[in-house]
Amino acid sequence: MSDTPVGGLNGLVAALRAQQTALTERWMKLVFGDNEVEHSDQLTYRQLADHLPSIFEEICVVLESRNLRDQEGSIEHNACQHGQWRWQQGYHIDELVRELDLFRQVLLGAIGEYASVGAHLSREDEEHARLMTDEVVSFVTLASIREAVSERDRKIDEYTGMLERANYELTLRQKLIGDLYETRMQITRRVAHDLRNFLNVFSTALQLATRSAAKRETALGLAQRQVADMATLVDEMVEYSKVLGDDSILTVDPFDVVELFDELMQACRVATEAKGLKLVGQLDTTLGAVTSNRLKVKQVALNLLSNAIKYTTSGEIVLSINAAPDDRWRLRVTDTGVGIGADDQERVFEEFERAAGDDIPGAGLGLAIVKELCRTLEGELKFQSSKGQGSVFEVSFPLVLEPKASAKNE
Structure with a gap:
């Protein structure tokens, strides 16, 4: 290294800055040729150098100011970035330590070269430069290692989280398989x-x-x-299988509620009269048209009505359709049938569950079908019932159902 007219540490710093490119090249050759830094072979020259110029400049500033503390924040920032990048580039901790130690050797060698030809650098300044360089590189190494370890821990936490989520999903799938098996x-x-x-x-x-x-x-x-x-048994099972297996796009269109009401009344009149029941209709004629899937809404209504007729031996069945708050409309079916006891109300919407005895035909799927269809149509389903006092089933639908894919595809 050639001498410089500037004396002391300032002369040394000026010489180091002038030789930055050459010193960087020297360091990279050492790293590429070192068997202990295996992953360096996978990096380009630019990737290998990355934060070195910034760290090099910080060392020069520390040598000029003779004060490490003022530069600690900036040095730590660059060192952390260096450690993070090296971890992302596949470095092991020992490789990171080794390449920074080679950087220390290159700097100390440059200081020694300058001291050997520079008459203006005292022995005391040389020792101070060596100590400060050693201290800065040690600080950089520690900060880089700490960041690399933190990056590793973040990855471990990320993979652990992914593993926990995968395990949770596997547990859910196993439960679903178990539930499907039990259903079968x-x-x-x-x-x-x-x-x-x-x-x-x-x-x-x-x-x-x-x-x-x-x-x-x-x-x-x-x-x-x-x-x-x-x-009846076969029809219910076929209908339920179609509802569960429907993965088509849900289509919606405007339809006249009055026309739907008339169809429902006509469809149920024969069955109610055959059992000696009275069929009562209550319609809010101001309701007008709504937007939904007409076929599925009709399917909900017919299942509720047929269920009411099935479990009612005397009295009446009431079908009412009217407006409801919050831009919704309501469909209600009331009967004077056997009713549902408190012990049976929690399971009444489950598959193959019936509150009545085996003397009434059916597979216990009618209300399960209603529940599934209401979920698809964004219907809010609720009911009131008591043993021997009849039941009231009510569903409120949005006046305008936004078209969307079937929930099975979401």
């Missing part, structure tokens, strides 16, 4: 139970028919009722 077993048990009952009644009907000709009409009527009940 429920279906099997329920269908087997109902089919056994149907077959028993068929067997009784056949025995009646073979015993005497006079009882053949009775046997035939009994068999026909069983066929109708079996058809």
Whole structure:
């Protein structure tokens, strides 16, 4: 290193700054040739140098001012960035320490070269320069290691969080698989139970028919009722499977509530009259048109009405449609049927759950279908009931349902 007319530490600093590029090249050659810094081979010259110019300049400032404390904040910032980058570039801690130690050796060598030819650098200034350089590089090394370790810990926390989320999702999937398996077993048990009952009644009907000709009409009527009940069971299961398997885009269109009301009343009149029930309709004619999926809304209403008719032996069924607060409209079905006891109300919307005995046909899926459809249509479903006092089922729908993908696709 050539001498400089500036004396003391200022001359040394000026010489170091003048030789910055050469010193950086010297350091990079050492790093690239060092077997202990394996990951340096994967970096470009620019990536390897990254924060070195800033750290180099900080050392020069410290040597000029003879004060490390004033520069600690700036040095620590650059050192932390250096440590973060090296960790992201795949460095191990020992590689980071080694390359900074090589940087220390290059600087101390440059100081020694200047001292050997620079008559204006006293022994005391040389020792001070060495100590300050050593102290700054040690500070940089410590800060870089601390940041690299912090970066590693953040990654560990991130991976741990990902692992915990994956484990949670796996647990949920396992539970879902278990629930699906239990549902399948429920279906099997329920269908087997109902089919056994149907077959028993068929067997009784056949025995009646073979015993005497006079009882053949009775046997035939009994068999026909069983066929109708079996058809009801199959229809409910098919309908529920379609509702659960519907992954199509939910379409919405405006439709006239008055026309829907008339259709529902007409559809239920025969069934109510056949049981000697009174069908009452209450309609808010000012409601006008609403925007939703008309077919699914009708499906909700028919399931509630057929459920009410099924569980009512005397009295009346009331269908009411009217406006509701908060830009919604309300569909309500009231019956004077058997009602639902307090112990059964929590499970009434679950699959294959029925509050009545086995003498009433059905798979216990009607209200489960209603619940699933209401979720799709953003309907708020609630009910009131008591044993022997009938039930009131009410659903409020938005006046305008925004079209969107089926929730199964979200």
